[in-house]
Amino acid sequence: MFDLQTLIVALTVFVLAIFIGYEVITKVPPTLHTPLMSGSNAISGIVIVGALLVASKADGLISQILGAIAVGLAMINVVGGFMVTDRMLKMFKRSDGKES
Amino acid sequence: MSTEALFNLNAAGIAYIVSAILFILGLKRLGSPATARTGNRLSALAMLLAVLATVFSNDIASWEWILVGVIVGSGIGAYSARKVQMTSMPQLVAIFNGLGGATSAVVAAGELIRLIDLEELIPQDVSITIMASVIVGGATLTGSLIAYGKLQGVVPTRPLLLPIRHVINTVLLLGMIGSTAWFVIDPSISAFLTAAIMAVALGILIVIPIGGADMPVVIALLNSYSGIAGAATGFVLGNNILIIAGSLVGASGLILTRIMTKAMNRSLVNVMLGGFGVDDSTMGASGDDERPVTSILPEDAALILGYAQSVIFVPGYGLAVAQAQHQVRELADLLKIKGITVKYAIHPVAGRMPGHMNVLLAEANVPYDELKDLDEINGEFSSTDVAVVIGANDVTNPSARNDKSSPIYGMPILNVDQAQSVIMMKRSMSSGFAGVQNELFFLEKTQMLFGDAKNSVEKIVGEIKDL
Numbered sequence: 001m002f003d004l005q006t007l008i009v010a011l012t013v014f015v016l017a018i019f020i021g022y023e024v025i026t027k028v029p030p031t032l033h034t035p036l037m038s039g040s041n042a043i044s045g046i047v048i049v050g051a052l053l054v055a056s057k058a059d060g061l062i063s064q065i066l067g068a069i070a071v072g073l074a075m076i077n078v079v080g081g082f083m084v085t086d087r088m089l090k091m092f093k094r095s096d097g098k099e100s
Numbered sequence: 101m102s103t104e105a106l107f108n109l110n111a112a113g114i115a116y117i118v119s120a121i122l123f124i125l126g127l128k129r130l131g132s133p134a135t136a137r138t139g140n141r142l143s144a145l146a147m148l149l150a151v152l153a154t155v156f157s158n159d160i161a162s163w164e165w166i167l168v169g170v171i172v173g174s175g176i177g178a179y180s181a182r183k184v185q186m187t188s189m190p191q192l193v194a195i196f197n198g199l200g201g202a203t204s205a206v207v208a209a210g211e212l213i214r215l216i217d218l219e220e221l222i223p224q225d226v227s228i229t230i231m232a233s234v235i236v237g238g239a240t241l242t243g244s245l246i247a248y249g250k251l252q253g254v255v256p257t258r259p260l261l262l263p264i265r266h267v268i269n270t271v272l273l274l275g276m277i278g279s280t281a282w283f284v285i286d287p288s289i290s291a292f293l294t295a296a297i298m299a300v301a302l303g304i305l306i307v308i309p310i311g312g313a314d315m316p317v318v319i320a321l322l323n324s325y326s327g328i329a330g331a332a333t334g335f336v337l338g339n340n341i342l343i344i345a346g347s348l349v350g351a352s353g354l355i356l357t358r359i360m361t362k363a364m365n366r367s368l369v370n371v372m373l374g375g376f377g378v379d380d381s382t383m384g385a386s387g388d389d390e391r392p393v394t395s396i397l398p399e400d401a402a403l404i405l406g407y408a409q410s411v412i413f414v415p416g417y418g419l420a421v422a423q424a425q426h427q428v429r430e431l432a433d434l435l436k437i438k439g440i441t442v443k444y445a446i447h448p449v450a451g452r453m454p455g456h457m458n459v460l461l462a463e464a465n466v467p468y469d470e471l472k473d474l475d476e477i478n479g480e481f482s483s484t485d486v487a488v489v490i491g492a493n494d495v496t497n498p499s500a501r502n503d504k505s506s507p508i509y510g511m512p513i514l515n516v517d518q519a520q521s522v523i524m525m526k527r528s529m530s531s532g533f534a535g536v537q538n539e540l541f542f543l544e545k546t547q548m549l550f551g552d553a554k555n556s557v558e559k560i561v562g563e564i565k566d567l
Contacts, residue, residue, distance in 0.1 A: 007225050010335055010343055017344040020124060021351025027131045030448060030473045033356060033455030036130055037193050037323055039140050040352045043123060044200040044326045046147065046345035047207060049154045050333045054210035055169070056160040060217065066210040068165035073203040075173025076180075077196050082144040083181035084192065088459050089137040095467035 035088045042081025048074035115153035116341040122146035123345055127352075133468045150341050186463045187420050190453040194248040194319050200326035201240025204333045205296065208233035211336055212292055222287040229335035231280040234292065235299040236329040240322055242303030247318050250307075251452060257312030265309060272302045310371065316453050317360045317371045324353020356454050363448035363474075365500070365511035393529070396547040398556050401523050402563030404547070405431075408485035410441045412477065414514055415457055416450055418491015418526070424554035425464035428490065431561050432466070438564075444470055445477040445487075445514050447495040478515050487519035489540075490553050493532030499539050508536055522546040525553050 028036050051074045055067025123146045129139025160166065184192045208230045215222050249255030262268065275298045283291035310318055327349025334342025361368050396404075405411060413428060432442045444466065450457035458471050472480075481487060489496055496516040499506035516522055517540055524546055531537050540546055549556055 004225070006338060007335075010338065010340070013340050014331060014335075014343050014347050017347035018351050021127075021348040022355065024124060024127045024131075024348075025352045025355050027128070029132070030359075030446070030455055031458040031468055031471055032130055032133060032136055033359075034189060034193075034451075034453055034459045035136060035140070035455070036352060037320070037356065037454065038189070038196070039130065039143060040127075040349040041193055041196045041200065041323060041326065042147070043127075043143055043345050044197075044323075044330050044349040045203075046150060046342055047200065047203040047330045047333050048147070049150050049339060050207040050330075050337050050342055051169075051203060051210075052151065052154045052166065053158065053337055053339070054207050054214065055166045056155075056158040057214055058165075058210065059161060060213070063210050063213045063217075064162065064165045066206055066213065068169040070203050070206040070210060071166055071169030072173035072176075073199045073206065075170055076177040077200050077203070078147055078177065079174045080177030080181045080192075081196055082140060082147070083178055084184060084189075085140045086137065087181060088186070088189075088462070089133070089140055091459070091462040091465075092133040092136070092468045093462070093465065094134075095469050 031092075032089075035085050038081055038088065039085040042078055042085060045074050045077035045081060048078055112153040112157035115149055116339075119146040119150040119153070119341055120344045122149065123348060127348060150345075186460055187423075187452075188252075189456060189459060190315065190319055190451075191248050191251045193453060194244045194251060194322065197319065197322040197326045198241045198244030198248070201237040201244065201322075201329050203237070204326075204329035205234045205237030205241065205299075207333050208237065208336060209292065209296075212287070212289070216287070216289070224284050226336060227284045227287045228280065229332055230287075230292070231283055231295055232332040233329060233336055234296050235276055235280075236325055236332055238296050238299030239303035239306070240325040240329055242300045243307045243318070243325075244303075244322050246304055246307040247315055247322060250310075250312050251315055255308070259309045259311045261309050262305070265305060269302065269305055272298050272305070276302070306372065309373075314364070314366075314371050316449060316451075316456075317357055317364070317366075317368070319453050320353055320356035320360055321368075322353070324350050324357060327351075327353055359448060360454055363512060365508065391542050393541050393548050394544075394546065396523075396549055398549065398559035399563050400547070401549050401556070402560045402567065404486055404521065404523065405435060405440075405488070405560065406438065406564050406567045408435075408440055410443075410484045410486075411435055412443050412445050412481065412484050412487045412519065414445045414447075414487060414489040414492050414496060414516055415461065416447075416490065416492025416495065417452060417457075418493075419553055420451065420457070420460050420491075422491060422553040424490065424557050425460055425466070427554055427557040427561060429461070429464045429466050431557055431564070432470075434561060434564050442470065443472055443477065443480070445481075445516075446471050446473055447492065447512075447514055448474065449495065450492065474512055474514060481515045481518040484519045486521050486523060487516045488523045488525070489516055490525045490557070493526070493538055494536065496540050497532075497536065497538045499536065503539070506536060516540060517543060517545075520545065523549055525549045525551075525556055527552065 051070035126143030331346030
């Protein structure tokens with residue numbers, strides 16, 4: 001729970017992060033756009049932090065179950081996303097046979 | 101708050117900053133295939149750090165449920181990451197996007213129930229962000245599931261147009277604004293559920309009128325939404341790492357969406373309104389074209405290729421459908437042994453999602469430095485002996501450059517028609533997704549090689565070995 005001032009701080013963080021994201025991601029070459037999508041997908045699994053916060057404070061059965069569902073869904077994203085991205089990036093090789 | 105608890109919170113705050121830096125560095129390393137793999141690992145490390153910081157800075161009431169979630173979720177994630185075929189990558193990403201949205205919605209629901217149990221007044225900024233989480237999250241979930249269904253062929257890929265869909269969508273949109281206002285005044289479960297149900301319905305209705313060929317745009321956009329939903333959850337919980345990581349993903353998805361719409365010569369509004377590709381039947385009339393084309397056999401193609409000095413392969417999704425990547429790479433290897441330069445021209449919409457064709461070719465051991473994108477390769481066609489188009493169509497149609505009356509006029513294309521000669525591998529004379537006849541077929545320099553791409557390339561390989 002937070003007041004207006006913290007909301008403004010949060011908005012500042014949000015806007016600055018969008019700008020950094022834009023700068024960094026425009027430099028990703030087209031050849032890596034699929035791994036970029038699956039990798040950023042895994043990063044959006046950061047809601048695992050929110051899921052853990054909710055699950056850790058849960059006391060009733062309903063909120064405990066909701067917390068567990070949220071943690072489970074986020075873990076599919078995190079584990080699946082990073083693993084499949086690694087699997088793809090492993091395949092990218094240069095013509096001199098060097099692994100990426 | 102005890103000093104120990106305060107210390108834990110500060111330590112977590114610092115861990116979150118480190119984690120944010122690692123996420124950004126990880127994404128930065130995706131700037132080159134040589135560093136991308138370590139970049140992905142940095143991001144994974146950042147995630148681990150954020151999770152550990154959260155676990156250790158909070159008193160967790162009961163571990164059992166959380167552990168069940170972690171074990172089941174990791175198991176499903178690991179299994180699908182190992183088993184998925186590279187051709188099905190768009191489906192996997194679609195599903196993962198949807199799960200990201202679902203998580204945000206469930207977290208918002210959990211937080212709401214907790215706040216209601218506390219019987220404290222819920223501040224307006226929190227209630228607004230709870231609604232943002234559940235609306236964006238819910239719509240992302242069902243929109244992604246429909247996109248998955250269309251890619252997988254479970255849901256009809258042609259656009260399904262409800263007669264009064266714009267009215268329904270507007271009513272749903274107004275309904276969500278209304279229920280958000282209701283929720284802010286009186287944060288109740290019923291207001292929350294009303295918005296959730298409408299968001300879920302809107303997700304379905306938004307994606308269902310969009311044709312299968314436009315799915316790359318939809319996936320990129322949903323990718324962005326899953327990030328924005330995460331950032332919204334960060335606002336709900338007042339947690340900066342969620343906001344930062346969520347906006348990085350949001351930005352990434354938006355950039356990819358813009359690249360895709362530009363490559364298709366469409367506006368985002370135009371894609372979202374849907375219905376593209378509906379009038380196939382009327383446009384298909386041009387399929388009755390009686391103009392003559394030159395048709396050749398694999399043996400002829402082998403001769404043309406064997407005596408060329410430079411060759412550019414232009415793969416399209418038809419190549420992946422025919423599973424001919426490995427045969428094409430074998431052919432390329434043979435040509436390289438003969439001293440012929442080989443390159444691959446990759447159009448941004450060559451696959452079913454951004455960069456999909458590059459992954460499919462990398463799987464077939466094609467070196468990534470031979471894969472050239474549109475801007476890199478287009479100047480090189482005029483100095484190339486043979487361009488071999490395999491299962492691509494619309495992206496090679498010179499009408500996009502020359503014919504102002506063509507529906508695809510203005511779309512960026514590969515200038516295949518500028519090569520000295522063109523071999524076009526195709527199943528039939530049928531037109532592409534856009535339903536437009538390809539002028540390339542009728543050029544004097546173009547030779548059509550009809551049949552299954554895999555079969556044809558195999559035969560060419562055999563012939564070249566005997567040359």
